Amino acid sequence: MDKLVIEGGKPLSGTIVIQGAKNAALPILAASLLADGTTTIDHVPDLLDIDVMLNILRELGCRAEHSGGTVVLDTETAHTSHVPESLMRQMRSSIFLMGPLLARFGETQVYQPGGCAIGERKIDLHLEGLKALGAEIEELGNRIICRADKLRGADIHLTFPSVGATENIMMAAALAEGRTTITNAAREPEIQDLQRFLNAMGAKIMGAGTDTITIDGVQSLTPCRYKVIPDRIVAGTIMVAAAATRGHVTLQNTQPAHLSSLIHVLRRAGVQIVVDGDIIKVGSATRPKAVERIVTSPYPAFPTDLQSQVMVLLTLADGVSVLKETIFEGRLKHVDELSRMGADIRVDMNAAFIRGVPRLYGATVEATDLRAGAALVIAGLAAQGKTVVEQIHHIDRGYEKIETMLSRLGARISRYSPVPNN
Numbered sequence: 208m209d210k211l212v213i214e215g216g217k218p219l220s221g222t223i224v225i226q227g228a229k230n231a232a233l234p235i236l237a238a239s240l241l242a243d244g245t246t247t248i249d250h251v252p253d254l255l256d257i258d259v260m261l262n263i264l265r266e267l268g269c270r271a272e273h274s275g276g277t278v279v280l281d282t283e284t285a286h287t288s289h290v291p292e293s294l295m296r297q298m299r300s301s302i303f304l305m306g307p308l309l310a311r312f313g314e315t316q317v318y319q320p321g322g323c324a325i326g327e328r329k330i331d332l333h334l335e336g337l338k339a340l341g342a343e344i345e346e347l348g349n350r351i352i353c354r355a356d357k358l359r360g361a362d363i364h365l366t367f368p369s370v371g372a373t374e375n376i377m378m379a380a381a382l383a384e385g386r387t388t389i390t391n392a393a394r395e396p397e398i399q400d401l402q403r404f405l406n407a408m409g410a411k412i413m414g415a416g417t418d419t420i421t422i423d424g425v426q427s428l429t430p431c432r433y434k435v436i437p438d439r440i441v442a443g444t445i446m447v448a449a450a451a452t453r454g455h456v457t458l459q460n461t462q463p464a465h466l467s468s469l470i471h472v473l474r475r476a477g478v479q480i481v482v483d484g485d486i487i488k489v490g491s492a493t494r495p496k497a498v499e500r501i502v503t504s505p506y507p508a509f510p511t512d513l514q515s516q517v518m519v520l521l522t523l524a525d526g527v528s529v530l531k532e533t534i535f536e537g538r539l540k541h542v543d544e545l546s547r548m549g550a551d552i553r554v555d556m557n558a559a560f561i562r563g564v565p566r567l568y569g570a571t572v573e574a575t576d577l578r579a580g581a582a583l584v585i586a587g588l589a590a591q592g593k594t595v596v597e598q599i600h601h602i603d604r605g606y607e608k609i610e611t612m613l614s615r616l617g618a619r620i621s622r623y624s625p626v627p628n629n
C-alpha cells in the first residue's frame with residue numbers, strides 16, 4: 208500500500224487552484240442517468256471515488272470517459288439497474304444511485320452500503336423517502352430490491368437533514384408525477400449544485416440551500432453540459448494546513464461563502480484571512496489561539512468533514528479547545544494517531560478536549576478514513592521531524608495527488624509505492 212513521507216517544520220507558501228467538489232460531482236454523475244444521451248461535466252476531480260462511480264455507470268451500460276477534468280457520459284446504452292455489490296461496497300455514497308435508477312427503470316437492485324470507520328452510515332431516510340414517492344422496497348439480507356411502476360410526488364419530512372437522502376429524493380422526484388416537498392432538507396452547497404444541474408436538464412426544482420425543497424415532476428429530462436463547484440473541504444483542508452505550518456497561501460477558484468464557518472473559527476484562532484472574490488488568502492506567523500468550543504452540525508454550521516483537520520491546528524494552540532462531533536459517531540479515530548505525535552487530547556463521548564502543546568513530533572501513523580488521513584498529513588507538515596502516513600488510499604478518495612498539491616506549496620512530501628514482491 209502506498210505511503211506518504213513528510214519532513215515537517217516548513218511553512219507552506221504559494222498559490223493553489225482548488226479542484227472540483229467530489230461531493231457535488233458524485234450525485235451529479237448519478238443524476239445524469241435521468242436523461243438519455245450524452246452529458247458533459249467539467250471540473251470533475253481525478254479521485255478514486257469518481258473512478259468507482261464511473262465504473263458503476265459503465266457496469267450499468269453507460270459509456271464514460273474522464274480526461275482533463277471533464278467527464279463525457281453517454282447514458283443511451285444503460286441497460287440494467289442492478290448495481291454490483293462489489294462496487295457498492297467500494298463507495299457507500301453510491302446508494303444515491305437508487306433514486307435515478309428507480310426513476311429511469313422503474314426498479315433497481317442495490318446493496319446495503321455497510322458501515323465504515325466513521326460510522327454506521329444508515330440509509331433509513333433514503334428508503335423512507337423513496338417509499339413516500341410510491342416505491343415498494345424489499346430487503347433480502349443486505350440486498351435491497353426497489354420497484355415503482357409510477358413515482359408520485361409526496362410531502363416528505365426528513366427527521367435528520369441527511370445530504371444523501373435529500374439528493375436521492377430530489378433525483379427520484381424530478382421525474383415523478385406531481386409535486387414533492389422535502390422539509391428539513393439538507394442545505395449543503397452540493398445540494399444547490401445538484402439542483403442547478405437538474406434544472407439545466409429541464410427539471411423544476413426550487414429551494415435547494417434552504418430547509419424546504421420543492422420538486423415539480425416533469426415528463427423527461429435532456430442531457431446538458433455543466434461545471435461543478437469548487438471543493439470546499441479541499442479548500443478548507445489547505446487553509447488549515449497553511450495556518451498549522453504558519454505559512455502564507457493563496458487559494459484560487461474558491462467559493463468563500465461555502466467556508467464561512469471555517470473562516471470564523473480560523474479568525475477566532477488568530478489566523479489572518481483575506482477574502483477577495485473567489486480568492487482566499489491565509490496567513491499565520493504566530494502560535495494559534497485556542498478556540499473555546501466548536502460543534503460540528505449540518506451546513507451552514509461547522510462541517511464534520513473539516514473537524515479532524517481543525518483539531519490538528521488546535522493541538523498546537525495556546526490554551527484548551529473543545530471540539531464536539533455530532534454527525535458521525537466514529538469520527539474521532541484520528542485522536543489516537545495525533546496523540547502518538549505528541550498531541551494532548553482527551554476524548555469524552557463525542558467531544559475532544561485539546562490542550563495545546565509547543566510542538567508535534569513526526570511518527571509513523573495510519574489513515575483510518577479520508578478526512579482523518581488529511582488531518583495526519585497536516586500534522587506531519589507541522590511536526591518536527593519525519594512522519595510516515597500509511598493507508599493513504601483513504602486520502603486518494605478525496606484529494607487529487609495530495610503530495611503534488613502540497614509540494615507546489617513548498618512541502619517536503621513524497622509518495623512511496625512498495626515494489627510488489629513477485
Ligand code: EPZ
Nearest residue numbers: 230300328329330331332333369370371372512534535577
Ligand atoms: C455526505 O455523506 C458526504 N458524502 C460526507 O462526506 C459528509 O460527511 C456528510 O454528507 C455530512 O455532511 C457525500 O456527499 C458523498 P448524511 P452522507 O446522510 O450523505 C445519518 C467526505 O469525507 N443518516 O448527511 O452519507 C448518518 O448515519 C464524506 O467527503 C441516517 O441516520 O451523510 C450520519 O450519522 C464523509 N439515516 C448522518 O445522518 C440515513 O438514511 C449524516 O449522514 C442517512 C443518514
